[in-house]
Amino acid sequence: MKKFSENLYKKYNQNIFIEKIIVKKKSKFQDILIFNSKYFGKILALDNVLQITEFDHYFYSEMLTHLPMISHGNVKKVLIIGGGDGAIASELLKHKKIKEIFICEIDEDVINLSHKYLKKINHGCLKNSKVNIAIEDASKFIKNNKFKNYFDLIIADRPDPIGPGKNLFKLNFYKDIKNSLTHEGIAVFQNGVPFFQKKELKDTKKYLKSIFKFYGLYLTVVPTYIGGHMALTWASKATDITNTINLNRKIKFIKKLNTKYYTSEIHQSSFHLPQWIKDI
Amino acid sequence: MKKFSENLYKKYNQNIFIEKIIVKKKSKFQDILIFNSKYFGKILALDNVLQITEFDHYFYSEMLTHLPMISHGNVKKVLIIGGGDGAIASELLKHKKIKEIFICEIDEDVINLSHKYLKKINHGCLKNSKVNIAIEDASKFIKNNKFKNYFDLIIADRPDPIGPGKNLFKLNFYKDIKNSLTHEGIAVFQNGVPFFQKKELKDTKKYLKSIFKFYGLYLTVVPTYIGGHMALTWASKATDITNTINLNRKIKFIKKLNTKYYTSEIHQSSFHLPQWIKDI
Numbered sequence: 001m002k003k004f005s006e007n008l009y010k011k012y013n014q015n016i017f018i019e020k021i022i023v024k025k026k027s028k029f030q031d032i033l034i035f036n037s038k039y040f041g042k043i044l045a046l047d048n049v050l051q052i053t054e055f056d057h058y059f060y061s062e063m064l065t066h067l068p069m070i071s072h073g074n075v076k077k078v079l080i081i082g083g084g085d086g087a088i089a090s091e092l093l094k095h096k097k098i099k100e101i102f103i104c105e106i107d108e109d110v111i112n113l114s115h116k117y118l119k120k121i122n123h124g125c126l127k128n129s130k131v132n133i134a135i136e137d138a139s140k141f142i143k144n145n146k147f148k149n150y151f152d153l154i155i156a157d158r159p160d161p162i163g164p165g166k167n168l169f170k171l172n173f174y175k176d177i178k179n180s181l182t183h184e185g186i187a188v189f190q191n192g193v194p195f196f197q198k199k200e201l202k203d204t205k206k207y208l209k210s211i212f213k214f215y216g217l218y219l220t221v222v223p224t225y226i227g228g229h230m231a232l233t234w235a236s237k238a239t240d241i242t243n244t245i246n247l248n249r250k251i252k253f254i255k256k257l258n259t260k261y262y263t264s265e266i267h268q269s270s271f272h273l274p275q276w277i278k279d280i
Numbered sequence: 281m282k283k284f285s286e287n288l289y290k291k292y293n294q295n296i297f298i299e300k301i302i303v304k305k306k307s308k309f310q311d312i313l314i315f316n317s318k319y320f321g322k323i324l325a326l327d328n329v330l331q332i333t334e335f336d337h338y339f340y341s342e343m344l345t346h347l348p349m350i351s352h353g354n355v356k357k358v359l360i361i362g363g364g365d366g367a368i369a370s371e372l373l374k375h376k377k378i379k380e381i382f383i384c385e386i387d388e389d390v391i392n393l394s395h396k397y398l399k400k401i402n403h404g405c406l407k408n409s410k411v412n413i414a415i416e417d418a419s420k421f422i423k424n425n426k427f428k429n430y431f432d433l434i435i436a437d438r439p440d441p442i443g444p445g446k447n448l449f450k451l452n453f454y455k456d457i458k459n460s461l462t463h464e465g466i467a468v469f470q471n472g473v474p475f476f477q478k479k480e481l482k483d484t485k486k487y488l489k490s491i492f493k494f495y496g497l498y499l500t501v502v503p504t505y506i507g508g509h510m511a512l513t514w515a516s517k518a519t520d521i522t523n524t525i526n527l528n529r530k531i532k533f534i535k536k537l538n539t540k541y542y543t544s545e546i547h548q549s550s551f552h553l554p555q556w557i558k559d560i
Binding site for chain 1 (some may be wrong): 284285289290292293294295297299301317318319338341392421473475476497502503506507509524539540541542543545546548552553554555556558559
């Protein structure tokens with residue numbers, strides 16, 4: 001049986017047996033592969049790096065979505081950077097207060113193929129009337145003056161800092177994020193697996209510290225993002241999301257989200273870092 | 281370059297590039313391999329299943345050791361089931377109150393090769409005067425009447441329930457554990473990776489529930505135990521370790537343990553389960 005051998009780290013990788021190839025396509029930007037697997041359901045890989053799976057993406061999507069949504073409490077406008085698979089947008093739509101979601105995805109083929117083949121991940125949300133899709137480099141999109149102080153929440157569902165994703169890890173990117181956020185707005189960032197990607201985490205911390213009043217790190221654990229804990233970073237001009245005093249009042253609402261990973265307890269404990277991550 | 285391709289799950293595995301083979305030996309019980317790797321330092325594998333690595337074993341050893349030690353508060357006698365690599369014993373010896381440690385390891389070669397080649401893991405503790413080594417099947421060892429109501433802490437650093445390790449997952453094993461514990465004594469168990477090993481977790485819960493007044497589950501995350509969260513289970517006749525009221529008084533002591541993973545915050549949040557693990 002054919003194997004998907006991931007090509008992310010030099011001397012370590014995961015192998016997933018391919019039950020069936022669903023799509024294999026060379027887009028304008030990258031090699032796109034969607035296939036079926038035994039333990040994870042359908043999997044999307046770009047340039048031979050695993051992006052998302054049907055069974056474990058909740059552990060990632062929910063933590064990038066519901067945690068800042070609950071912390072903020074009144075999000076109306078959201079920008080998703082990347083996220084062409086629709087997983088994050090689908091979780092966001094559980095919050096009825098949201099009026100407008102932008103997905104800024106560089107690769108139109110990712111949008112179209114995800115809509116067609118990853119319905120269990122996005123539940124068709126890529127065609128939802130609240131969802132606007134911009135096919136554009138996100139580092140350019142957020143320079144648009146139209147979006148100054150515009151978004152209550154920006155979710156950087158960014159890839160690893162290789163290839164075109166590099167711009168989404170630079171100082172100027174974080175500055176533009178700040179300008180696009182409302183005063184109380186929150187930004188959250190996919191920040192890699194600290195066990196393998198220490199530098200990525202250190203650099204982000206340095207940049208966020210130099211720009212935002214409030215910033216920090218919280219954790220999730222996603223089996224197919226190999227290497228144990230995954231770092232999610234956050235930043236805001238005026239909101240400290242580590243303040244969880246009001247969380248108890250939201251427990252009923254959280255239960256209604258019908259999540260597979262996120263709970264009010266996980267919300268709080270995701271800020272508790274193992275010593276080795278503190279040391280980074 | 282040669283690869284170590286783990287042989288634990290059928291259609292999913294990790295590949296680690298071998299920088300240098302240190303030992304390759306067929307013992308009475310299994311194939312033993314110790315090799316050097318880029319990201320994890322030295323690695324011990326048995327029958328092609330990764331057991332322990334120099335760099336990430338703390339995330340496992342510390343959580344099986346310090347969490348129950350701190351919860352109990354007055355442990356004098358400890359039994360380690362398995363643990364021939366010496367990692368758990370080495371962590372235990374940081375607690376000066378401990379008078380006696382038994383390591384019950386079925387394979388003498390694991391003890392000898394770990395002592396010789398895995399010094400950074402065990403710090404030579406396999407020859408420590410407080411450490412007694414019994415080369416024996418642990419499921420037989422704990423039937424010994426000498427050890428009735430004897431141990432304050434039993435740590436089942438057991439392998440996966442395949443091969444000779446099977447006996448360490450049966451109902452009778454848990455009954456013998458109960459008999460070997462003091463009234464206030466605590467037992468903790470390696471319980472696999474829930475994402476792949478749901479049945480193992482369900483069975484353990486069923487058995488512990490039928491035997492012990494107090495029992496439960498807590499979590500750690502070890503990169504090379506692939507699949508995200510790892511389950512550690514615990515049980516006791518009279519001690520509820522989820523009661524962490526006195527933890528604040530121990531923060532100073534915990535800091536002195538000089539841990540790489542375990543902290544007082546992690547102690548508490550390790551009992552907070554993601555929804556999908558609660559659902560199991």
